[in-house]
Amino acid sequence: MKLLVCLSKVPDTTTKITFAEEGKRFDENGVTFILNPYDEWYALVRALELKEAHGGTVTVIHVGPSANDAVIRKGLAIGADDAVRIDATQSSSLFIAKQISAFVEAEKGYDIIFTGKETINYNRSEVGAMIAEYLDQPFISFANHLEINGSTATLDREIDGGTEVVEVETPFVVSAAKGMAEQRIPNMKGIMMANKKPIKVVPPVPFDEIAVPVFYELPPAKSGVKLIDADNIEELVRLLHEEAKVI
């Protein structure tokens, strides 16, 4: 089986978010970047498990500049066979999806393309759906379980208020949610091997950005907590009813 896993680079979950140049750009000063948890823990690990069970290869792909090679190496250290980096700095979902689908069309033969449920910085959940559309393939979003039998896959996916069990033939695109696999910590051997594995660098196909961020800002700060005495819960209920008007 030929498997492709889309990896994105995101600020660490504990990052204090600040913006520079009057909100024109995200301030990367002192920020630690990590591999997007959904891509790493669920998408990549499930792809590796499928390869271990059924044979094949796992390639990781990333759209970004060479400064992002560290997150790609992390993917290789966890066990991917090889890596592709599309050399571009643009970050709109449509741009990224266009690049990945153009690569897949040129390369051909991927049975399953994995993405994460969402990037934890952009919170879009778009890239997977867009790749699927460009490639005219089915898209199963928010899957938390994936089994494959020959060319038929059975997946559980999260829907609003429940779970859907679906069946689909390869090739398809899937976005991985919590539950699809368990996080793997790379071992020393994996980390050593990662430095020897190839990262193929591919130039981007031309594509105009049509959704551009104009500025960023922080949400208005909370005015501060109003503490209520533990012996006076009726006061809390009154405030929720009369002041906050939520009950």
Add this chain to the structure above:
Amino acid sequence: MVLLFAEVQQGNFKKTTLEAATYAAKTAELLGVASVAIVLGEAENAAELGLYGIQKVYQVRHDHLKNFDNQVGAIVLSAAAHQLEASVIVLSHTSNGKALAGRLAARWNAASISGATGLPTLKDGVLHVRKGMFSGKAIAEYALKSEHKVITVMGNALQPLQHGALASVETLSLEVPSPKIKIKEVKRVEGIVPLPEAELVVSAGRGLKGPENWGIVEELASALGATTACSRPVADSHWRPHHEHVGQTGVAIRPNLYIAIGISGAIQHLAGVNNSKTIVVINKDADAPFFKAADYGIVGDLFEIVPKFTAAVKKLKA
């Protein structure tokens, strides 16, 4: 024209659809164009979209639309958008809405916003839309510079606003291909409002000590008519089902009221809940980080406080 994808769940519109309808109507008003909706399959109350400002509803009926499929949906919706000469498609930010929006943006070469948190504005003739980023820790404003635009509306970003009359409903006949994905089974959590739609949420963490103590949490939730949620370690230890896990790796919610009981307020937990309108925190540790994100707080032992809280709610409702 602004085209609303009016998502139907089990034959009806959920609140998220009505919010998106309001959003579509307001966007149309801003642009000075008509607002119409498209319904795939059957909806009992299609004409009611008019109450939220939608001027006309088009219904597409076909055997292939019995279950929602994003690939089929994108083909049908973009054909409809083309036929009706729409410039903006508005969807709700639901599981299916997100997948459909991504596909539509690619198919229609549209600038897209996934999870708009407020109504759009016009600046120099360009549509600007805001969305949350970093799991609600920041807001970004985007300029949508293309002819076509796709926007999904974050749940609870605005309230459904009734101001119109029933809309006329017309059938639209379009070619509908057969879905490539087969739906084998749908398991729904019965009897309660699912977390993403819940307006009131009572959530508990490791402070509860064990699954056997959840009775007091459930009693408070039932007194309020709230849905229950939990922190991640609680779901990971199987004290509570996984669909209750909120936070960065779980469900992200924005209810009107979020009550956090025995939860420390780690940043990854807050990421999923800090957009709640009102937050109440109950924790015995006055230095718990959650108090910084709270509107109301009680410092004390949850095992004493929660039953009293339930009694006070019952008294209010009586």
